[in-house]
Amino acid sequence: MAKTNKTLAIAMSSLAVGVIVLGLKFLAWWLTGSVALYSDALESIVNVVTAAAALIAVRLAQRPADAALPYGYHKAEYFSAVLVGVMIIVAAILILREAILGFLAPQMPEAPVQGLAVSVVATAVNLVWAQVLVRHGRRAKSPAIEADGRHLMTDVVSTLGVLVGLTLVYLTGLAQLDAVLAALVAVNILWSGWAVIRDSVGGLMDVAVPxxxxxxxxxxxxxxxxxxxxxxxxxxxxxxxxxxxxxxxxxxxxxxxxxxxxxxxxxxxxxxxxxxxxxxxxxxxxxxxxxxxxxxxx
Structure with missing residues (x-):
């Protein structure tokens, strides 16, 4: 029971963390006008949606078995994880669109120091929280929590790539590099979405234990x-x-x-x-x- 309550508390906290990080990333984009940082902020919208889906799934999965579902509601978390994967792919498509538009009409980002500093803070929060989610998800056998954590880790990796790339943009003056970075973020996100969907479908198909x-x-x-x-x-x-x-x-x-x-x-x-x-x-x-x-x- 204690583990169940902790899983629910972590799912609720994940939603709050997602909202905070979303605000920070949109602030970073607002300060700079960077297409790459805008793509990063779009992915954070997905983080909030998937955190909400994970919370609903965890609450539903904790319901006891009844006449309608005599084997319980445990598979609800797999449906949530599949939704996470789909939302990740949608985010990647939106980012690709912005990357194409940014490549065709490149603009140099503004306020580099302030924007990068805010993005670093958001990334640090995501990194710490992603590790918490993945560890607890595996320990509690919660597919929804683990999928949420894995997605956040992907977000961290892509954001680090954006930060390094934007530094190069400022140093070289190549404005189109900003759009190229956004496209690379989208490809990385697409791969993450596919991995989440693949693993979750295995659970829905009654995969055997290890x-x-x-x-x-x-x-x-x-x-x-x-x-x-x-x-x-x-x-x-x-x-x-x-x-x-x-x-x-x-x-x-x-x-x-x-x-x-x-x-x-x-x-x-x-x-x-x-x-x-x-x-x-x-x-x-x-x-x-x-x-x-x-x-x-x-």
């Missing part, structure tokens, strides 16, 4: 099913922080229901110790159903 977690599950079943004969047809999937595990457990035909149930209880208890937030389904079968191709009970 290989090391699968090995742990198989070991736990093998060493804690004393009295059973084998386990087969093991399937796993990840939905937000929840891990779903189901398999068939073969027991001797003469075993009582009570004895088979006790074995299942023992396996479930050990699996929940090894895999946090696990939902487990075990189908018990008589020995004639053995496939001799699953997990042999030790």
């Amino acid at each position: 290989a090391d977690t699968q090995r742990t599950i198989r070991e736990v079943i093998s060493t804690n099913a004393e009295g059973a004969l084998e386990a087969h047809d093991i399937r796993t999937r990840q939905a937000g922080k929840m891990t779903f595990i189901d398999f068939h457990l073969v027991v001797p035909g003469a075993m009582t229901v009570d004895a088979a149930h006790a074995i299942c209880d023992a396996i479930e208890a050990k699996l929940r110790e090894a895999v946090k937030d696990a939902q487990i389904t075990i189908h018990v079968e008589p020995e004639e159903k053995a496939k001799h191709a699953g997990i042999v009970v030790l």
